Amino acid sequence: MTLFGRAQRHLAKNGMTYAEHFRFAGGHGLRCLRAAACLVIHAIAPCWFRRAGSRLVHRMEQDFTEHRKLRKSAEVS
16 A cells, blocks of 8 residues: 555544644644653753653643544544
């Protein structure tokens, strides 16, 4: 299967357009980069960004849970 075909299958499976997927995945990628920068700073100065990693994990878990719920409700409709 071609790369394009695999991408189309992934988008269909997740019930998203390319733009929606770009926003969702790209947003998480940028959030991870921000958290990475905070965690590197935290490694150097432990008093800064003490909760950056745990906040990231919690927020991403919420986002993915919400996405799964929306996808399941769309499948039922």
